[in-house]
Amino acid sequence: MRSKRLYVFLGTVMASILLLAGCGNLKNSNISSSGTKSTTTKSGYQTTGQSNSSMYEGLIENGKYKTSAARGLTVSQDSNTYNVKSFESGLLTLSKKEFSTQDYIFQEGQKITKTMGEAWLGRQSSSDPNGLNPKSNGKTGETTRNPIYIQQIEEQDFVQQNGSKYNLGGISVGIGLNKTDYYTKKAYGSTYQTDIPTDTMVAKGKEAANKVVKRLRAKKSVGNDVPILIGLYQLAPQDSLVGGTYIYYGVAAKGSDKITSWHKLNEANYSLPAVEDEKTGSSGDATAFSNFKTNIQSFFPNLSGVTAQTHYEDGKLKGMNITINTQFYGETEIMSFTQYVATAANKYLPSGVDIEINIKTVQGEQAFLARTATQKKFYSHVFGSY
Amino acid sequence: MRSKRLYVFLGTVMASILLLAGCGNLKNSNISSSGTKSTTTKSGYQTTGQSNSSMYEGLIENGKYKTSAARGLTVSQDSNTYNVKSFESGLLTLSKKEFSTQDYIFQEGQKITKTMGEAWLGRQSSSDPNGLNPKSNGKTGETTRNPIYIQQIEEQDFVQQNGSKYNLGGISVGIGLNKTDYYTKKAYGSTYQTDIPTDTMVAKGKEAANKVVKRLRAKKSVGNDVPILIGLYQLAPQDSLVGGTYIYYGVAAKGSDKITSWHKLNEANYSLPAVEDEKTGSSGDATAFSNFKTNIQSFFPNLSGVTAQTHYEDGKLKGMNITINTQFYGETEIMSFTQYVATAANKYLPSGVDIEINIKTVQGEQAFLARTATQKKFYSHVFGSY
Numbered sequence: 001m002r003s004k005r006l007y008v009f010l011g012t013v014m015a016s017i018l019l020l021a022g023c024g025n026l027k028n029s030n031i032s033s034s035g036t037k038s039t040t041t042k043s044g045y046q047t048t049g050q051s052n053s054s055m056y057e058g059l060i061e062n063g064k065y066k067t068s069a070a071r072g073l074t075v076s077q078d079s080n081t082y083n084v085k086s087f088e089s090g091l092l093t094l095s096k097k098e099f100s101t102q103d104y105i106f107q108e109g110q111k112i113t114k115t116m117g118e119a120w121l122g123r124q125s126s127s128d129p130n131g132l133n134p135k136s137n138g139k140t141g142e143t144t145r146n147p148i149y150i151q152q153i154e155e156q157d158f159v160q161q162n163g164s165k166y167n168l169g170g171i172s173v174g175i176g177l178n179k180t181d182y183y184t185k186k187a188y189g190s191t192y193q194t195d196i197p198t199d200t201m202v203a204k205g206k207e208a209a210n211k212v213v214k215r216l217r218a219k220k221s222v223g224n225d226v227p228i229l230i231g232l233y234q235l236a237p238q239d240s241l242v243g244g245t246y247i248y249y250g251v252a253a254k255g256s257d258k259i260t261s262w263h264k265l266n267e268a269n270y271s272l273p274a275v276e277d278e279k280t281g282s283s284g285d286a287t288a289f290s291n292f293k294t295n296i297q298s299f300f301p302n303l304s305g306v307t308a309q310t311h312y313e314d315g316k317l318k319g320m321n322i323t324i325n326t327q328f329y330g331e332t333e334i335m336s337f338t339q340y341v342a343t344a345a346n347k348y349l350p351s352g353v354d355i356e357i358n359i360k361t362v363q364g365e366q367a368f369l370a371r372t373a374t375q376k377k378f379y380s381h382v383f384g385s386y
Numbered sequence: 387m388r389s390k391r392l393y394v395f396l397g398t399v400m401a402s403i404l405l406l407a408g409c410g411n412l413k414n415s416n417i418s419s420s421g422t423k424s425t426t427t428k429s430g431y432q433t434t435g436q437s438n439s440s441m442y443e444g445l446i447e448n449g450k451y452k453t454s455a456a457r458g459l460t461v462s463q464d465s466n467t468y469n470v471k472s473f474e475s476g477l478l479t480l481s482k483k484e485f486s487t488q489d490y491i492f493q494e495g496q497k498i499t500k501t502m503g504e505a506w507l508g509r510q511s512s513s514d515p516n517g518l519n520p521k522s523n524g525k526t527g528e529t530t531r532n533p534i535y536i537q538q539i540e541e542q543d544f545v546q547q548n549g550s551k552y553n554l555g556g557i558s559v560g561i562g563l564n565k566t567d568y569y570t571k572k573a574y575g576s577t578y579q580t581d582i583p584t585d586t587m588v589a590k591g592k593e594a595a596n597k598v599v600k601r602l603r604a605k606k607s608v609g610n611d612v613p614i615l616i617g618l619y620q621l622a623p624q625d626s627l628v629g630g631t632y633i634y635y636g637v638a639a640k641g642s643d644k645i646t647s648w649h650k651l652n653e654a655n656y657s658l659p660a661v662e663d664e665k666t667g668s669s670g671d672a673t674a675f676s677n678f679k680t681n682i683q684s685f686f687p688n689l690s691g692v693t694a695q696t697h698y699e700d701g702k703l704k705g706m707n708i709t710i711n712t713q714f715y716g717e718t719e720i721m722s723f724t725q726y727v728a729t730a731a732n733k734y735l736p737s738g739v740d741i742e743i744n745i746k747t748v749q750g751e752q753a754f755l756a757r758t759a760t761q762k763k764f765y766s767h768v769f770g771s772y
Contacts, residue, residue: 046685048722049729051766058722065686065722067714085771088717108718156718242772269772299432300451311772321770328453331474332494332542336434336444336451343435356770358751365744365751370767379765380437381756384707384742385471386628386655386697 086243109155472629495541
């Protein structure tokens with residue numbers, strides 16, 4: 001009787017996102033849940049330590065890192081996996097607006113259980129009164145059916161230390177929305193798609209957000225004392241080479257069971273080089289990347305691909321992830337190439353943005369370079385072996 | 387008539403090493419040689435730039451990185467691929483003793499061509515008078531045959547800038563020696579092995595080294611004006627989880643066609659955790675690693691493996707490469723885990739050595755941490771996606 005149409009992508013990306021797919025059966029992943037049981041050998045709390053002040057410390061409870069309550073229910077096989085990473089890391093970035101990394105410690109979501117999440121992502125029905133998606137109208141035409149609006153949900157918790165106690169201090173929930181709802185008419189059948197107008201998508205997202213806030217407030221372990229942040233995330237199309245972005249967020253303050261004010265976000269991700277007449281963000285940035293690519297390809301033979309993901313906020317480039325696939329493998333060639341890439345990247349790529357460059361062969365990662373927005377020089381590392 | 391028994395490992399590790407396998411046919415790899423042709427759009431020389439002062443800059447000639455003259459003739463499929471990386475990077479490290487990274491620029495070996503290298507790695511015969519390995523005595527018994535001593539050869543060149551000119555300033559050649567010679571009696575047949583006594587292996591290596599020096603001196607483009615460094619490398623066994631090490635090196639000074647003084651090297655690589663009664667280097671270091679491993683495994687569920695390679699020089703730990711395979715994938719879990727690993731690594735792992743930690747899933751590299759011998763804090767990076 002498990003008809004909730006959730007897929008599990010075994011052994012891959014993401015642990016704690018609840019996600020709805022167009023058609024299929026519900027299955028649990030093969031990840032054992034032993035991680036959530038605490039041992040009695042160590043008691044109390046610890047934290048992970050902090051790599052830098054812009055990252056949250058993670059909470060370790062009773063000697064174990066506490067995984068998400070919804071852990072193991074994961075990604076649809078149909079879905080664009082880029083959506084998965086950016087949905088989760090984007091929520092963490094949003095959370096920093098409300099819960100500072102200095103005052104709060106991160107914990108994987110503990111309040112929305114797997115059962116709850118599954119029910120919420122379903123269609124409303126007599127057996128699933130909490131479904132956030134509309135009742136089926138029995139139709140399967142692309143323009144006639146009731147689409148699935150709410151595709152995925154994730155919770156992140158933020159705790160505060162008070163002496164030796166750690167208390168819940170805030171909750172963030174990401175709600176992933178379909179701009180295009182992909183569905184099949186029968187299991188393993190062809191994929192059809194229903195386009196959802198932006199206005200409708202946003203309205204459905206805000207409606208769901210307020211239901212989620214009310215439901216969380218009704219839980220004794222949440223109550224009225226913590227702010228709840230909700231982010232609305234628009235999924236990228238299935239064939240996209242980048243993930244989607246958050247489009248709105250709002251906070252239900254302590255004591256409030258409603259989000260009264262929504263903040264519009266202006267973010268976008270693009271892939272480079274652009275395919276045909278796809279958008280690429282700023283043409284200046286695309287040109288900079290193109291010059292970089294041309295330069296390294298002309299100097300080093302046998303590069304099989306140089307691609308990038310770019311991230312924009314309010315029209316400004318914020319980050320660029322570059323992947324270079326090479327066909328050469330000599331340790332000395334990789335060393336020379338890595339140094340040359342650093343030189344070319346300094347020369348051609350935009351400054352003041354986060355840049356990450358991965359150099360790969362079919363054998364895996366060979367070298368890595370990174371420069372944060374505030375750094376002047378690239379950090380580089382060639383992976384070694386003894 | 388290609389009987390030289392060289393394998394090519396298509397599409398994998400290493401470009402410029404010449405390597406001999408016990409039995410098989412000579413084939414060229416599918417790497418195009420276009421990289422070695424220079425274009426005329428750019429002329430003269432450039433260098434790659436330098437990431438730090440302990441690395442060589444690489445030479446770019448006529449607008450292209452000049453690949454090795456022996457490029458494309460690569461590794462035996464039978465061989466332990468760890469041998470390949472450490473053979474090449476070990477030679478570069480040795481070279482720094484003679485050719486400083488400040489005064490010399492690195493260039494892939496240009497003097498030993500593919501044809502020459504193939505001939506040198508063969509057995510001496512009427513069709514291969516330059517073979518560095520002994521004539522076949524016609525026997526195939528493990529203790530009765532003439533083993534193959536010289537398994538692989540690599541050249542690295544070091545050039546010096548003089549105004550706008552770049553002149554050859556030194557050559558390093560690595561000679562890879564079999565402690566165990568693996569061979570088959572027929573193609574694709576069972577593998578047999580001949581053990582070679584250390585004394586014999588070293589004597590054969592030194593003999594080959596002097597022949598290589600003489601042959602290079604005889605080349606007009608080398609002549610008598612540059613020092614030639616030769617490193618003797620002992621290959622690790624095929625089932626080893628680490629590569630071999632250099633055991634001797636010597637330099638034929640300008641004008642000399644002989645290595646008169648050999649320096650003995652005392653280096654060793656080990657893998658951790660040790661399998662049964664294998665050697666592990668210092669027991670203190672093995673314990674430190676074991677404590678680190680136990681600690682992170684107890685705090686984070688679902689780690690599927692924590693292993694290390696260690697490198698010793700003169701009995702002292704110099705470097706440790708740790709690989710952690712996880713079964714979890716959540717971006718936030720990876721972030722928390724990476725921070726925790728940094729904390730645990732600082733606490734448990736030996737200081738004053740180069741440490742590299744790779745965090746991987748089946749999807750590939752997820753995060754990376756590194757600390758050099760002189761640094762106090764780990765650099766860490768979680769691979770992102772937009």
